[in-house]
Amino acid sequence: MSERKQTTGRRQSAKKAALSRRTMLKGSAAAAATLATPYLGATRVFAQDPIELVHWSWLAASDGEVWAQMINNFNDAHKDKGVQIRMELVPEEQYVTKVLAASATGRAPDFGWGTAGKGAQLARDQVTVPLDSLIPEAGLDLDDFTKSSVAASRYPKYGNEMFMIPMDLMSLQPEINLDHVSEAGLDADNAPKTGDELIEWGKAMTKRDGETVTRSGILMTGSGVQPTVTWGIVAEQMGFRRASEDLKTAAVNPEAGIAAMEWVLALFDVHNVSTRDVTDRYKAFGTGSGSIFWTGPWTLNGYVGQGLNFMTTLFPKIGNEQKTYFEMGGMELYTQQDPGRHKATLEAVKWLSDNSFLWTTVGRGASPRKSILDRPDYKTAGHPWLVRGAFVDGMEFATIPEVPVVAGPEFTIYSGGNFLARTLEAVWAGTKPPAEAMSELQERWQEGLDEG
Numbered sequence: 500m501s502e503r504k505q506t507t508g509r510r511q512s513a514k515k516a517a518l519s520r521r522t523m524l525k526g527s528a529a530a531a532a533t534l535a536t537p538y539l540g541a542t543r544v545f546a547q548d549p550i551e552l553v554h555w556s557w558l559a560a561s562d563g564e565v566w567a568q569m570i571n572n573f574n575d576a577h578k579d580k581g582v583q584i585r586m587e588l589v590p591e592e593q594y595v596t597k598v599l600a601a602s603a604t605g606r607a608p609d610f611g612w613g614t615a616g617k618g619a620q621l622a623r624d625q626v627t628v629p630l631d632s633l634i635p636e637a638g639l640d641l642d643d644f645t646k647s648s649v650a651a652s653r654y655p656k657y658g659n660e661m662f663m664i665p666m667d668l669m670s671l672q673p674e675i676n677l678d679h680v681s682e683a684g685l686d687a688d689n690a691p692k693t694g695d696e697l698i699e700w701g702k703a704m705t706k707r708d709g710e711t712v713t714r715s716g717i718l719m720t721g722s723g724v725q726p727t728v729t730w731g732i733v734a735e736q737m738g739f740r741r742a743s744e745d746l747k748t749a750a751v752n753p754e755a756g757i758a759a760m761e762w763v764l765a766l767f768d769v770h771n772v773s774t775r776d777v778t779d780r781y782k783a784f785g786t787g788s789g790s791i792f793w794t795g796p797w798t799l800n801g802y803v804g805q806g807l808n809f810m811t812t813l814f815p816k817i818g819n820e821q822k823t824y825f826e827m828g829g830m831e832l833y834t835q836q837d838p839g840r841h842k843a844t845l846e847a848v849k850w851l852s853d854n855s856f857l858w859t860t861v862g863r864g865a866s867p868r869k870s871i872l873d874r875p876d877y878k879t880a881g882h883p884w885l886v887r888g889a890f891v892d893g894m895e896f897a898t899i900p901e902v903p904v905v906a907g908p909e910f911t912i913y914s915g916g917n918f919l920a921r922t923l924e925a926v927w928a929g930t931k932p933p934a935e936a937m938s939e940l941q942e943r944w945q946e947g948l949d950e951g
Contacts, residue, residue: 557589569858582846644867667827674791679790720777734756753941855868860887865891
């Protein structure tokens with residue numbers, strides 16, 4: 500479920516999407532990049548002994564370093580066991596296109612990273628491999644996975660089989676600059692739990708030069724990912740649903756969605772705790788230009804590494820329900836000319852899952868494995884609980900998933916360049932009324948649900 504991300508927000512096109520959360524702190528990914536020997540479009544040659552499994556990854560931020568270590572650990576543990584993994588980096592914004600192209604020519608990688616709910620097209624087109632029959636053969640115990648992670652790995656409209664092995668569970672939670680908290684005379688032990696408290700903390704930590712916000716108490720951008728995902732979380736808390744549970748009706752309770760747009764606009768224009776002038780949200784928080792920044796656990800390695808004095812807390816209850824964005828990363832297997840490779844691949848994935856303690860304490864996210872969560876050292880290992888704990892405890896109410904249909908990418912709230920983000924961008928700029936934007940979303944999303 501992999502950041503993500505240093506970005507200006509994916510805007511009008513895939514080209515502008517290139518600066519994604521996966522490219523945050525590019526330099527820190529150098530170690531991972533050295534593992535990649537791209538074979539894109541090349542002839543694949545596999546040694547008979549050991550077998551070489553080709554793994555594609557789009558993790559290119561600080562979490563990419565940890566994942567590279569995971570792959571190295573596997574290879575070290577299997578030097579004399581007849582199997583090795585060759586990891587290749589593929590840019591996130593090109594990933595699906597390249598997987599489809601490689602699959603069409605019979606040269607797909609053996610396995611790669613996927614995000615739960617976003618792979619309906621790959622499942623429909625039989626690019627990803629249904630795993631229910633392979634999982635018992637590999638000895639993977641699904642009972643050790645959380646119920647929500649197993650459910651998120653399935654596509655109800657495509658046989659409801661598992662098309663992914665969960666590797667991490669992620670949510671968006673607020674990170675708060677503790678130097679700003681101290682400066683404003685606030686109590687770090689009583690972080691905001693409601694929308695009103697959030698606004699008051701934002702006001703207390705905001706700095707202005709006249710009417711111009713020079714330090715955002717609540718870090719926001721004028722377009723891209725940050726206002727889009729904020730709207731999505733607040734809208735769901737207020738009772739809006741992008742799709743009904745049966746995936747037949749789009750934009751349920753549109754009035755709540757409109758109210759959430761007005762809530763985001765108020766951050767800029769009423770409370771004056773945010774500025775549209777921020778473009779690089781990751782850099783802004785890291786350099787002290789923002790005080791409260793909701794983001795994901797993919798940022799921890801970078802901010803801890805640079806010595807930022809911050810804590811993470813649970814997302815406040817702004818509407819009637821406490822909810823936040825859910826993302827799950829996992830391993831997908833891709834169709835091969837020789838289906839016999841799937842068994843060896845899934846056995847390798849099982850090893851990575853069994854040994855994912857490092858990944859889910861330092862890399863990113865909470866573990867989907869109950870046995871890892873129950874370890875007595877889970878809370879003391881890795882990054883300090885002060886910065887990591889909310890991303891684990893907050894999974895209890897991380898209940899805003901992807902919409903698992905072919906048009907799912909148009910529904911995702913964590914995007915800066917899809918139809919949702921482009922539509923809302925005009926709202927944030929003041930050129931489109933919220934009600935008009937909601938009407939456009941409802942029409943487009945209904946077409947997506949009708950498609951299947």
